[in-house]
Every structure is written in C-alpha cells, then in structure tokens.
Amino acid sequence: MTHTAFEQTLAEAVALARLAPSSHNCQPWAVHFDPVIHCGYLAIDNRRKLTGLPSLEREMLLSCGIFFHFLEQLIYLRGYQLHWRWCDEQEQQVLAGEDRALIRFMPGPEQAHQATAFATLSEQLQQRHTVRSAYRSTLLSEQQRNELSTVLKPYPVTLGIYYQQTHGKALAHLTQTYAGLDFANKAAWRETYSYIRFDERRQYEDGFYLHNLFGPVSGGFKTFFKVAFHPHLSGLNKLLRLPTKMAQGLAELVETGPHYLALNVSKEGDEALFRAGLGLGALWLKLQQWGWAMHPISVLVQHDSAREALATSLSQSELPIFFARFGEPEQSGSPAPRRHWQSILVSDTHSLTKSTPTQRE
Numbered sequence: 270m271t272h273t274a275f276e277q278t279l280a281e282a283v284a285l286a287r288l289a290p291s292s293h294n295c296q297p298w299a300v301h302f303d304p305v306i307h308c309g310y311l312a313i314d315n316r317r318k319l320t321g322l323p324s325l326e327r328e329m330l331l332s333c334g335i336f337f338h339f340l341e342q343l344i345y346l347r348g349y350q351l352h353w354r355w356c357d358e359q360e361q362q363v364l365a366g367e368d369r370a371l372i373r374f375m376p377g378p379e380q381a382h383q384a385t386a387f388a389t390l391s392e393q394l395q396q397r398h399t400v401r402s403a404y405r406s407t408l409l410s411e412q413q414r415n416e417l418s419t420v421l422k423p424y425p426v427t428l429g430i431y432y433q434q435t436h437g438k439a440l441a442h443l444t445q446t447y448a449g450l451d452f453a454n455k456a457a458w459r460e461t462y463s464y465i466r467f468d469e470r471r472q473y474e475d476g477f478y479l480h481n482l483f484g485p486v487s488g489g490f491k492t493f494f495k496v497a498f499h500p501h502l503s504g505l506n507k508l509l510r511l512p513t514k515m516a517q518g519l520a521e522l523v524e525t526g527p528h529y530l531a532l533n534v535s536k537e538g539d540e541a542l543f544r545a546g547l548g549l550g551a552l553w554l555k556l557q558q559w560g561w562a563m564h565p566i567s568v569l570v571q572h573d574s575a576r577e578a579l580a581t582s583l584s585q586s587e588l589p590i591f592f593a594r595f596g597e598p599e600q601s602g603s604p605a606p607r608r609h610w611q612s613i614l615v616s617d618t619h620s621l622t623k624s625t626p627t628q629r630e
C-alpha cells in the first residue's frame with residue numbers, strides 16, 4: 270500500500286503530538302484520515318475518556334486541544350497548512366461511533382519545509398514533562414508576562430497570573446481544604462487509582478508511575494500506597510487520615526508556587542473549550558522554550574465548591590477552567606507512558622461525508 274507524502278507527514282506528526290499532556294495521561298484523542306478524499310477528523314475516543322466526574326469532559330476537550338495544537342504546528346513546519354473547522358451536530362452524528370468527532374481537517378497544498386524549526390519543536394515536545402516537585406524562585410519578568418499574553422491572543426481565553434508572595438498562603442489553604450475531594454468521590458478516585466502504574470518494569474500506554482507523581486520512591490512506599498489508597502479500603506485510609514495527609518503534602522507544594530496561572534474561557538460551549546486547549550498547548554510550549562514547567566492543580570477546578578472558592582480567592586468573577594503552579598523547575602520531570610501512534614491514527618475510507626472543510630474559522 271502506498272502512502273501520500275501528507276499521510277507520512279501526518280503519521281510522523283501524530284508520533285510526536287502524542288507526547289501532549291492530558292488529564293491522568295489518558296490521551297483521549299483519535300485522528301481519522303480518509304486517504305481517498307484526503308480529509309480527516311479529530312475525535313475524543315469515548316473508550317479512553319475520563320468519566321469519573323462531569324467536569325472531566327472539560328478536561329478532555331482541553332487535552333484534545335493541546336494535542337491538536339502540537340499536531341497542527343508540526344504539520345505546518347513540514348509544509349502543510351491544515352484547514353479545519355468545528356464539526357456541526359449533523360457531522361457529529363454521521364461520524365459517531367466509538368468516538369465523538371470534534372473537528373474536520375484537510376491539508377492545503379505542500380509548501381516549503383522548515384526543517385530546523387521542526388527539529389526544535391520535536392525536541393521541545395520530547396523534553397516537556399509535567400513537573401510536580403520544587404521550582405526555583407526565579408521571577409517572572411514583565412517581558413515573559415507579555416509573551417504569555419501574546420501567545421494566548423488568538424484564543425478565547427483570559428489568563429490570570431498570581432504570585433507566591435501575594436497568593437501562596439490562600440491557595441495552599443484552598444488546596445488543604447479541597448484536595449481531599451479527590452478521594453471523597455468514590456467514582457472519581459476509583460478512576461484515578463486505575464491510572465496509577467505500580468510496576469515500573471512494565472510498559473504501559475497510559476497513566477502514570479508513582480515516580481512521575483512523587484519522584485523516586487522506594488518499593489516499600491509503592492506497596493504501602495497501593496494497599497492504603499486502594500478504593501476498596503477507603504474506610505481504612507480515612508481512619509489513617511491519609512486523604513488529609515495527601516492534601517497537606519499537595520498544599521505545601523502549592524504554597525511554594527512560585528507563580529500560578531488560571532485560565533478562563535471568554536465564550537460558552539465545547540468549541541471554546543477546545544480552542545482554549547489550543548491556547549493551553551501554545552502556553553505550555555512557551556514555558557518549555559524558557560526551560561520552565563507547569564504543575565496543574567485540577568482538583569481546584571473540578572468541583573463546583575472548590576472552583577467558586579478559587580475564583581473568590583483570585584478575585585475573579587468567572588470560574589476558572591484550568592489552574593496550575595508554574596516556574597523554573599529545580600529538576601526536570603520524568604517521561605510518562607504513551608500510546609503507540611498507530612493506535613491513535615485510523616485510516617478511514619467510509620465514515621466521512623462528502624463536505625470537506627474549506628477554511629479555518
């Protein structure tokens with residue numbers, strides 16, 4: 270079977286864009302491409318998406334947005350501009366199967382490659398990891414602040430930036446108060462726990478090892494964590510006050526900052542959330558270019574009570590969709606498992622309708 274130059278480019282780009290961050294590292298994306306009509310679509314793979322809390326649907330859209338931002342950039346540097354648009358309801362129904370179609374795309378004519386920029390981006394994507402440990406107290410300069418705002422200009426999001434000195438204590442207090450919600454909701458904790466990988470010698474395709482979450486850990490800690498936090502033993506772990514202790518550990522990290530960012534969407538709806546994800550992808554890459562990193566603290570935006578308290582604490586009238594601490598990390602993070610690109614990219618010759626996207630909205 271022969272593949273066109275674009276199909277090869279798409280495969281190469283998927284193999285790098287799959288390094289995008291996603292909630293619980295569930296990597297909920299699927300890319301369908303029809304080689305006959307030369308048109309494809311990006312979807313949420315319903316078998317892979319998180320369902321433990323209703324608010325996780327928002328994180329699936331954000332995660333797919335980040336993934337598509339990386340994909341689009343890579344393909345652009347390989348000489349193809351992707352024209353894409355949000356799927357309307359009719360298309361979503363036609364394309365419905367295991368997946369929920371989000372956008373349709375088609376490549377423009379091949380143009381000049383930007384090989385050096387492609388290599389740089391590829392390197393950045395491979396170096397980028399979520400960093401959950403200590404950050405240096407490096408200041409965020411006015412210029413850096415402006416760069417972050419500029420990066421987000423094309424997207425329907427507003428960025429709020431806050432500092433350890435002014436907000437650290439209050440945000441730590443919020444985390445201490447609300448982080449226990451992660452364990453309190455049985456369905457949510459069962460789902461989170463199912464993504465924790467205890468056997469470091471085994472290759473997984475998603476989720477995180479304990480060292481991704483806590484740095485190097487002993488065999489004893491692994492066994493303790495596996496048993497003590499098992500969802501069936503929630504009575505025992507409450508008795509041992511483990512949720513409170515975990516919340517305290519996270520609160521202490523949050524207090525160290527050194528900086529925090531909150532994103533709000535300036536429009537309603539799923540398309541706006543997806544586009545916010547594109548912006549979040551661009552923001553994450555900008556931090557990576559500086560050698561900086563991010564540690565999302567999603568428990569503060571996943572539950573209504575926590576989200577409202579966060580908005581109040583940040584003096585915002587709108588409820589944030591994403592919250593993270595960020596800065597220059599003392600140590601880089603470690604790679605988390607990834608799906609194989611062939612399980613993400615599906616060649617489809619029958620499910621696409623005739624209408625093709627003609628321009629980016």
Ligand SMILES: Cc1cc2nc3c(=O)[nH]c(=O)nc-3n(C[C@H](O)[C@H](O)[C@H](O)COP(=O)(O)O)c2cc1C
Nearest residue numbers: 290291292293294328331398399565566567568605
């Ligand atoms: C929308 C979103 C929410 C996330 N929330 C959290 C979080 O609350 N806590 C956390 O430690 N990591 C969070 N992460 C980071 C993911 O766990 C991380 O991207 C994933 O495990 C893959 O690891 P990597 O980013 O190092 O490649 C989030 C990522 C995304 C995209």
